Amino acid sequence: MNAHAPLPSLGTGCDIRQERGQRAVFCGLTGIVWLHRKIQDAFFLVVGSRTCAHLIQSAAGVMIFAEPRFATAILDERDLAGLVDANEELDRVVRRLIERRPDIRLLFLVGSCPSEVIKLDLPRAAQRLSRSFHPEVRVLSYSGSGIETTFTQGEDACLASLVPEMPRAAEGAPPSLLVVGALADVVEDQFARLFSELGIADVAFLPARRAGALPAVGANTRMLLAQPFLAETARVLEARGATRIAAPFPLGAEGTTGWLEAAAEAFGVRPDHFARVTAPGRARAAVALDLYRERLAAKRVFFFPDSQLELPLARFLSREMGAELIEVGTPYLHRQHHAPELALLPAGTQVVEGQNLDAQMDRCRAARPDLTICGLGLANPLEAEGLATKWSIELLFTPIQGYDQAGDLAELFARPLKRRARLEV
C-alpha cells in the first residue's frame, strides 16, 4: 500500500511522486455544501445511506440549517432487497420533495457509494423524472460517491452534468469567454468588471447563478478554469468545441495576473491596455499582501491532500509570501491543467499525489512545519501536538480569488500564526 512511484517530473523541477494507502479526505458529496448556495434555484437530492446524510450535515455544520436546498433519500433494507422497485421509491420521494418545494427549477440526483455499488441507474431516473416534471423542473444527475470522487471532484462532476444542457453557440459567432468553476458572487462580479474593462465583451460563468441562465458553448468558446479541480468538466466542454486557455489559477496577485493575462492574450488585448486595466488591482493587492508578508516569510509549510487547490496555494505562499514548502500533498494531480502552476513552483518542490495517512503524518511530525494545511479531522490532533494548522475546507468557503481577495487569502494563512503569537495561555 505504500508504493512510491517516481514520475517523470514534466521538466518542471518538481519532485512528483504518488502514494497509496489510507486517505483522510471528504467525498464529492461535500461540494453540495457550497454548490447549493451558488445555484440559487437548484436542489441536491443525494440518493444514498444514512452515512451520506450524516456526512453532509456534519461537514456543513449548522450554518445552513436555515432552509437547506439539499436532502438525502436514504436507502433502506427494502430498497436493497428488491422488495420494492427502488426506482418507484425514488419517484415517490422526488414527487414529495417537489410538492414541498415548488421553487425548485433544477434538481440534481446525486449518486453515492451505495447507489453506485447497487448500480442504481440515476442518469436514467433523471431522464424519466425530467420528462414527467417538464417544463417546471429539470432533473440531472451526477456522482459524488467517495469511491469515485474526492471532495472538490464533486463540483467537477456536477458542472460536467450541466454541460450537455448548455445551448449550442451559433456557428461563426465571435469568440466568447467562459469562466468555469464556482466562485463567490462578489469575486465573479469583480472579474466580470475586469474583463469588461479589458474589452472582452462576451463573458459568461459556469455555473450560472440561476438554473435557467446556462451560457452557450461551441467552437467559439474559450474557457478559462477558475478552479483547479475541473478535469471532467473541461473534457466535456472541449468535446463540445470549447478551447481551454492554459493559465495559472487566480490565487494571489501573480496568479490573478497570469490568469487574466492568458485570457487577454487569447482575446488579443494589447499589453499596454492590459497593464493599465490591471494596475489598480495589482497595486491594491501589493498593499494588502504587504500586511502579512512578515508573518509568513520563511515559514515552513506542509500541505495534506484535500481540495486540489494545494498546488496554486503553495505557489502563492512560496512566491508571493516567501514561505518555504516542505511537502505539497494533493489528492489528484491533473498534469495539463496544473502545468503552469508546476512551472512556477520552486525547483525541488516535493509534490505528493494521493495519500498514505499514517506515513504522511509521520513525515509531518518529523518536519515540524510552522504551518500545516489539512482537513478538519486532522487539525486539532496536530494542534495538540504543537503544530499550527489551517483547515483547508475554509479555503473553499471563503472568497480568495482575485486581486481584492489576495490579502484575505494571505490572512487566512497568517491568522493561525498570529493567534499562536497572541495567546499567552
Add this chain to the structure above:
Amino acid sequence: MQLTLWTYEGPPHIGAMRIATAMRGLHYVLHAPQGDTYADLLFTMIERRDARPPVTYTTFQARDLGADTAAIFQNAVAEAYERFRPEAMIVGASCTAELIQDDPGGLARALDLPIPVIPLELPAYQKKENWGASETFYRLVRALAGGDRALRTERRPICNILGPTALGFRHRDDLIEITRIIAALGIDVNVVAPLGAAPADLGRLGAADFNVVLYPEIARAAALHLQKTFGQPMVETVPIGVRATIRFVEEVAALAGVDPAPVLAGAPSRLPWYSRSVDSTYLTDKRVFIFGDATHALAAARIAAAELGFRVVGLGTYTREFAREVRAEAALHGIEATITDDYLDVEAAIQAAQPDLVLGTQMERHIAKRMGLPCAVISAPIHVQDFPARHSPQMGFEGANVIFDTWVHPLMMGLEEHLLGMFREDAEFHGGAAPSHLPRHGVDPAPVVVEAPAAQAEPILLTWATDAEKELKKIPFFVRGKARANTERFARERALPLITVETLYDAKAHFGR
C-alpha cells in the same frame, strides 16, 4: 427510501466509533470508502478531542471493487496492529462495505493476531448510531468481561458505572457528578466503561457488586448480559432532575447496603428553592415542547412538570427502541407522544403545539430559531457549543442546578413580560422583541460612527456611489458596519467626497482584516 433533510442519528458504525474513541488500547478497523473518514471530525472538531479516533479506514475506491477489496481490508488490519499495538481490536464494515460482503470478521480472524479481535455486525440499512454504540459495547463486554467478586464481608461495596461514551451529551460532566455521589455514599468504583476503560478493564467487570447504567440507550444491553453472567443487579434510574437523583441515591444505597441519609441531607440542589422563590412564579404553566433521545426527553418531561411547574405540551423521541416509555410519559401529561426520526414531523408538531419554550436537540434549536422561540438543548445530536468548557452536568444535584439555569435563561423575565403586556406599541417592548437580556439575531448592526479627527476643521460630506453601496451589501452583515466605517475613514483621510467601488476595495486593501 426515506426523504431526510437532517438526521438525528448517524449510521451504526458511528456508534461503534463512539465506543472505540471513548476507550484506551482499543483499535477499530473499518472497511469503508474514503468519504467515511469525515467521521473523524465529529470527534476532533465537535468534541474538540486532541487525538484522531483510534480508527483505520480501508478507503477502498471504485477501481478496487473489481480487484481484491478483501486483501485491502486484511492489509489494513495487519498494518494497524503493527503500528498501534492495541490490546484488542474491533472490525466491521460501513454501509458501502456491507454491500460488497467481504466478511471483515472472518478476514481478521484469518490473520491470527495475538489479541482479541471482535467482529461487529452493524446493519447500516436498518439500524442507527445509538444501537451501534449499544451493540458494540455489548459485544466487547461479552467477549472480554471476567473477574471474581471478593467476599463482601472483607471490603466496601463496589460498583461499575456503564454508559458514558465519546461524543455524548455532557457524559464527561455527568460522570464526575455520579462518581462524586457514589464516593460520598462510601461505595468504590470498580470500572467505568466505555469512557476511559481499556480492554483489560472490561476483564475486571465481574468484580463489582452491581452496575449503574447511566444511559440505557447505550449500556442496558451490556448490563443485562452482566446481570445474567455475573449475577450483578443494575440501577436503571437515570439521575437527571432532583427527584430522580434522590431516587437514584436511594436505589444505589439499598443495593450497596449503605445509608443514603448523609448524601441527601440538607439541600443538595438549589433547584427546589429557586423554583419556589416568588420570582419563579412567572414560570407557571409555561408551555414547553420536548424532543430528544429517550433518556433525556423522559427526564426533561418529569423535571418540566414537577420541578419547574411548566406545562408539557409536546413530548417526543427519535429513539424508537424506547417509544413505549415515552408514550406512557406523554399520556401522564395528557398528550400524544411524537415518535419519529423525521425532522419535518417534529417541526410540524412544534408549530401545532405553540410552545413558549422548546427543549430539544440542535435540530430543534434551529426550528425554534426560525420560529423565533426560546430554546435550550437537552440531548444529542449536538454541536460544538454543546461541549462547554465549564463543568456543566445534567445528572446529579449539580445537574439539576445547571438545568434550572439553562432552561430559564432563554425565557423573558417576569416583569419584562408584564411591561410588554401593558405597552404593546412601545418601540423597545413589543411583541416581536427578543428578551432584553439576550442578543438580537439577524439584525443589521448600526454602522460604527466614525468621529472626524479633531484637527479637521470641516468634515467632508461623504457620498456613496450606488454601485459601491450595492457592493457593500455583498459583504456579510456582521462585518458590514466595520467595512463601511473603514471605507469612510479611508475616504475622509484622503478627502475623497465620492465613495466608489474602487474606494471600497482600496480601503479594504489598506486596512486588511
